[in-house]
Amino acid sequence: MKRVVLTLILLSGAVSAQTITKGGVLQLAVDQSPVGLDPHVATAFSTFAITQLIYEGLMTTDPSLKLRPQLATKYTKSEDGLKYVFTLRPGVKFQNGDAFTSADVVFSMDRVKNPKTASPLASRLSAVKDVVATGPLEVTFTLTKPFAPFLDQVASIDIVDHTYVAGGGDMQRKPVGTGPFMLKAWIPDTAVELAKNPKYWVKAQPYLDGLKYNIVPDASTRQLGLQSGTYQMLPNIDPSVATLLKATPQVDLLKSQDLAYTLLGMNTSRKPFNDPRVREALNYAINRPELVQAVYFGEAQPGGPIPPAIRAFATPTSGFSCYASNASKARDLLKQAGYPDGVNFNILTFSTIKTVSDTAQVLQAQLAKAGFKAKIDVQELGGFIQNWRNSNFDAFVSLNGGSVDPDGQLYRTVVSGGSTNVFKYADPAVDALLEQGRTTTSAAQRVRIYSKLQSVLACKGPAAFLAYGNLYTAVTKNVNGFVSSPTRSLSGLKTTWIAH
Amino acid sequence: MLRYSARRFVDLLVVLFGVSVLIFLMIRLIPGDAVQILLGANSEVTPAQIQVLRHKLGLDLPLLAQYSSWLGQTLRGHLGQSIWTGAPVTQEIFARLPITLELTVFPLLLAGLLAVPLGVFIAATHNSGTERLIRFLTIAGITTPAFWLGTLFIYLAFVLAPRWVTIGYVPFNTDPAGHLGRMALPVLALALPMLASLVRILRSSMLEVLNQDYIRTAQAKGLTRATVLYRHALRNAMVPFVTALGLQAGALFGGAIVVEQVFAIPGFGRLIVGAINERNYPLVQASILVVTAGFVLVNFIVDLLYAAIDPRVEYA
Numbered sequence: 001m002k003r004v005v006l007t008l009i010l011l012s013g014a015v016s017a018q019t020i021t022k023g024g025v026l027q028l029a030v031d032q033s034p035v036g037l038d039p040h041v042a043t044a045f046s047t048f049a050i051t052q053l054i055y056e057g058l059m060t061t062d063p064s065l066k067l068r069p070q071l072a073t074k075y076t077k078s079e080d081g082l083k084y085v086f087t088l089r090p091g092v093k094f095q096n097g098d099a100f101t102s103a104d105v106v107f108s109m110d111r112v113k114n115p116k117t118a119s120p121l122a123s124r125l126s127a128v129k130d131v132v133a134t135g136p137l138e139v140t141f142t143l144t145k146p147f148a149p150f151l152d153q154v155a156s157i158d159i160v161d162h163t164y165v166a167g168g169g170d171m172q173r174k175p176v177g178t179g180p181f182m183l184k185a186w187i188p189d190t191a192v193e194l195a196k197n198p199k200y201w202v203k204a205q206p207y208l209d210g211l212k213y214n215i216v217p218d219a220s221t222r223q224l225g226l227q228s229g230t231y232q233m234l235p236n237i238d239p240s241v242a243t244l245l246k247a248t249p250q251v252d253l254l255k256s257q258d259l260a261y262t263l264l265g266m267n268t269s270r271k272p273f274n275d276p277r278v279r280e281a282l283n284y285a286i287n288r289p290e291l292v293q294a295v296y297f298g299e300a301q302p303g304g305p306i307p308p309a310i311r312a313f314a315t316p317t318s319g320f321s322c323y324a325s326n327a328s329k330a331r332d333l334l335k336q337a338g339y340p341d342g343v344n345f346n347i348l349t350f351s352t353i354k355t356v357s358d359t360a361q362v363l364q365a366q367l368a369k370a371g372f373k374a375k376i377d378v379q380e381l382g383g384f385i386q387n388w389r390n391s392n393f394d395a396f397v398s399l400n401g402g403s404v405d406p407d408g409q410l411y412r413t414v415v416s417g418g419s420t421n422v423f424k425y426a427d428p429a430v431d432a433l434l435e436q437g438r439t440t441t442s443a444a445q446r447v448r449i450y451s452k453l454q455s456v457l458a459c460k461g462p463a464a465f466l467a468y469g470n471l472y473t474a475v476t477k478n479v480n481g482f483v484s485s486p487t488r489s490l491s492g493l494k495t496t497w498i499a500h
Numbered sequence: 501m502l503r504y505s506a507r508r509f510v511d512l513l514v515v516l517f518g519v520s521v522l523i524f525l526m527i528r529l530i531p532g533d534a535v536q537i538l539l540g541a542n543s544e545v546t547p548a549q550i551q552v553l554r555h556k557l558g559l560d561l562p563l564l565a566q567y568s569s570w571l572g573q574t575l576r577g578h579l580g581q582s583i584w585t586g587a588p589v590t591q592e593i594f595a596r597l598p599i600t601l602e603l604t605v606f607p608l609l610l611a612g613l614l615a616v617p618l619g620v621f622i623a624a625t626h627n628s629g630t631e632r633l634i635r636f637l638t639i640a641g642i643t644t645p646a647f648w649l650g651t652l653f654i655y656l657a658f659v660l661a662p663r664w665v666t667i668g669y670v671p672f673n674t675d676p677a678g679h680l681g682r683m684a685l686p687v688l689a690l691a692l693p694m695l696a697s698l699v700r701i702l703r704s705s706m707l708e709v710l711n712q713d714y715i716r717t718a719q720a721k722g723l724t725r726a727t728v729l730y731r732h733a734l735r736n737a738m739v740p741f742v743t744a745l746g747l748q749a750g751a752l753f754g755g756a757i758v759v760e761q762v763f764a765i766p767g768f769g770r771l772i773v774g775a776i777n778e779r780n781y782p783l784v785q786a787s788i789l790v791v792t793a794g795f796v797l798v799n800f801i802v803d804l805l806y807a808a809i810d811p812r813v814e815y816a
């Protein structure tokens with residue numbers, strides 16, 4: 001009797017589970033060509049979408065934002081937080097057959113740190129004193145001071161083959177990594193083709209034979225291509241496109257929450273935003289739920305300085321008093337600050353991202369009701385970047401990439417003299433909290449510190465944090481097994497398969 | 501004839517030199533910097549790193565030094581390397597030029613060849629109903645943007661013939677059917693507005709010619725309608741038509757940018773627009789030189805055509 005029941009249970013399991021069909025090339029449509037394929041130098045998203053399938057780091061962030069082992073199987077951290085020892089995975093090979101060892105890890109870290117590489121990732125290793133191979137499959141990192149975001153920041157640096165690079169390999173055009181896919185061809189302005197890595201260390205993966213990133217600049221063309229089946233996946237699409245595709249029968253929408261956010265940044269070194277009361281008044285003047293409806297069609301969440309997706313740290317917006325929109329309170333604060341007749345100022349923005357330019361317009365209307373008279377200056381992207389970097393603005397509206405760790409999210413943006421602190425914001429109390437946040441070894445302590453930081457920055461900080469969009473990836477119904485991630489990572493493609 | 505050609509060639513060199521200086525200055529005067537854009541608006545880059553990259557690309561030298569270095573290299577045949585991909589600029593341009601040439605020559609042929617009988621027919625017809633209809637169609641054709649037509653065609657194809665792949669590009673050698681299938685709609689989208697405009701131009705110059713005395717003489721002589729229209733009237737009406745054709749060719753040669761964007765075709769136009777957005781100086785400069793040379797060449801051919809059409813035109 002028991003045998004019969006057991007067999008029945010097993011049979012029913014087999015019948016209900018879908019069998020994975022391997023093979024096939026997945027056709028994706030993206031809007032831009034990659035800038036180059038060297039993961040240490042080219043960090044634009046169009047490059048990241050491809051290099052993250054070719055390369056791997058010591059650890060990886062899963063869709064629920066937890067760190068998981070990848071090229072490192074485990075790590076130990078010393079009591080004082082100054083030493084990390086990683087044990088590396090044995091039997092891993094690079095796509096050209098070279099064996100993966102600790103020498104490759106040391107080489108990759110050194111390459112990122114080397115000023116000659118001019119790597120944008122160099123600041124991630126600022127707290128690292130040295131990296132030593134303490135065994136063929138063991139690497140020890142020694143830090144100058146405890147650095148709480150260490151694992152997130154360093155673990156995601158892609159590991160390159162030291163023999164290949166030192167031997168003059170062309171990292172920008174001919175990448176060699178340990179990941180599930182390798183570069184097959186890069187046809188400029190047309191497509192980037194990746195093929196399955198037969199030597200990948202997860203024996204059964206990837207399920208697909210290849211990936212083809214078709215470069216299609218026009219949004220309506222990409223959408224029609226998906227509907228007609230010419231393309232099978234559109235990664236990370238606009239909320240307006242997602243709304244249109246919701247009604248399409250042959251398309252599935254996979255949802256996750258974005259770490260990236262829209263913001264209105266203010267120049268705190270000049271009037272009127274040098275006065276924290278004015279900044280607070282601006283926050284009161286903004287109606288975030290209305291903004292979410294108008295710009296994102298409801299497909300977003302208002303948020304504070306830390307993305308709501310980082311549940312462990314983010315304070316709910318109900319905790320910020322200035323998020324309860326109140327135009328008369330705004331006017332009162334302006335009067336107190338010495339602007340009884342309101343303020344005039346410029347908003348710098350650009351038009352290549354629809355949610356950004358729409359946000360600027362909606363804000364202009366909302367702010368006017370509270371006495372903030374804004375003039376929008378839409379610039380071409382190159383011009384915007386230059387003015388943004390040189391702090392040549394009263395205020396700007398833009399989209400900032402978010403980070404998995406609160407320190408990565410906030411530090412360089414609001415610390416005095418931070419590399420992306422274009423607001424020229426300098427608050428010694430905030431600086432002190434930020435330093436504590438990165439050096440504390442206690443997780444509970446960190447939560448308290450960032451909670452305090454959020455309450456300071458949300459209402460009186462140099463930026464009004466607006467909304468975190470819902471991130472959608474559109475796939476045709478026969479594409480299975482892809483899980484989208486707030487980090488916009490496409491590494492879920494290694495377990496994706498196409499049903500026949 | 502030879503002396504005329506030689507003089508025109510010298511003119512070409514002068515134009516190229518002038519344009520090179522102009523474009524060199526203009527692309528650098530626009531705000532925004534190649535390195536800043538390369539590194540993006542939201543990265544962890546320090547000003548020191550920006551300096552390193554600028555120095556690597558030679559962008560920290562004074563303008564005159566940059567220009568003379570570029571000029572020297574160009575005269576020696578080295579047009580430089582793309583700032584973004586590192587590939588030689590000539591490689592980037594000549595990989596895409598044939599594709600855009602297809603998108604220039606075929607619409608021109610289609611529009612030009614169809615415009616002649618249509619234009620003549622309309623000018624010769626006295627039926628006011630047909631006249632009004634054609635006038636309406638031509639105005640609709642001229643005002644309809646090619647990119648809108650393009651998106652419309654893609655949509656119609658998707659609805660009426662879902663198996664027809666209309667987006668993207670495959671080389672003819674790899675897949676002739678796929679190549680033609682993908683090029684058909686962009687060519688059509690480009691040809692229709694051109695056709696409308698050419699028909700209007702031909703019609704108005706034909707009407708002018710048909711009012712002339714010598715046409716009445718020809719009719720009085722008893723020649724057939726066809727002979728009068730095509731042998732006598734058309735030839736005299738051709739000059740403005742050929743001028744317009746030349747101008748259209750020049751404009752298309754720079755790349756039918758928006759149509760290339762809509763159909764995801766890796767053409768020369770997209771390359772130029774991308775290079776300008778990236779402030780990819782060597783690529784922009786070389787591309788503009790190529791476009792200028794093309795435009796001047798087309799104008800030269802048009803001038804030669806005048807001499808062929810009109811025996812009164814002579815070049816010393």
